[in-house]
Amino acid sequence: MLRTIAAVLVEDFTPFELGVVCEVFGVDRTGEGGPAFDFRVCGECPGEPLHCEQGFAVVPTVGLTGLVDADLVIVPAAAVRGDYSPAVLDALRAASNRGTTLLSVCSGAYLLGAAGLLDDRRCTTHWRYIDDFQRRFPRADLDPDVLFVDDGSIVTSAGTAAGIDACLHLVRREIGSTAANLIARRMVVAPHREGGQRQFIDQPVPTTTDTGLQPVLDGILDDLTVEHTVAELARRANMSTRTLLRHFTAETGTTPHRWLTLQRIRHAQHLLEATALDVEQIARATGLGTGPLLRHHFRRIVGVTPKEYRATFTLRTPNP
Structure with missing residues (x-):
């Protein structure tokens, strides 16, 4: 005790x-x-x-x-x-x-x-x-x-x-x-995150190189509902896929797929806090497609379900 x-x-x-x-x-x-x-x-x-x-x-x-x-x-x-x-x-x-x-x-x-x-x-x-x-x-x-x-x-x-x-x-x-x-x-914090969840930054992020990918990252954030493939990101950055993956990991500390998933979950957190959209609507708005897939990634990354997160962080009636 x-x-x-x-x-x-x-x-x-x-x-x-x-x-x-x-x-x-x-x-x-x-x-x-x-x-x-x-x-x-x-x-x-x-x-x-x-x-x-x-x-x-x-x-x-x-x-x-x-x-x-x-x-x-x-x-x-x-x-x-x-x-x-x-x-x-x-x-x-x-x-x-x-x-x-x-x-x-x-x-x-x-x-x-x-x-x-x-x-x-x-x-x-x-x-x-x-x-x-x-x-x-x-x-x-x-x-x-x-x-x-x-x-x-x-x-x-x-x-x-x-x-x-x-x-x-x-x-x-x-x-x-x-x-x-x-x-x-x-x-006003998440009530429970499993200890085994990975730290927010998996590895120390090296200094950004001169061939910064910020324009590419900004383009992804402009529309999270699009399926951004590695080949498409490499084309935007005018790089080979291998070079793109190397630079992406160096500048973000993770892979394109994991980074995109994290941004989608961050956007889902915002929608849970600020709107009355249900889980299926949020899944579509974030590019995760379906409620079960959103719940899976949300619990893995945030540590609680979308419903639990909304109950904890919504301090006033959300906007429709």
């Missing part, structure tokens, strides 16, 4: 990831039927400010002793360093030895790795850190693609929004779907 939540803050923390943790566990929603959390932000030296590169500071009011009775200890993202405070690492090890659940958000996994807690454990982190993380923690069983990994007492998540997914997953796992859905609705 999750009752006491301790977030461990270190110097050069990342404010968005801290904000995610605060939003999920630090907002009192008991008046709406939400779970009651005892949430605390802890630091090695309580009362002393910890800074972020955005130019402001946060002052933790609780020391590392705040981890002792915590049911969940969270390590938000922070700047990647060569080493970390021995006191913080010792506190994380002690929490793990007590059986406390640990959650890292994005680069927070580095602190768990430095504490030796990810040795022979499944884990993940943001895709941009994958190579460096594997070099520094070769014993960690790193999955570079997924949004988050639940390895029982340790949950690790990828960047930014994946931290929301991991937090809501833990609420669902420990308290139930009703509590998780209530928090998600208040935050």
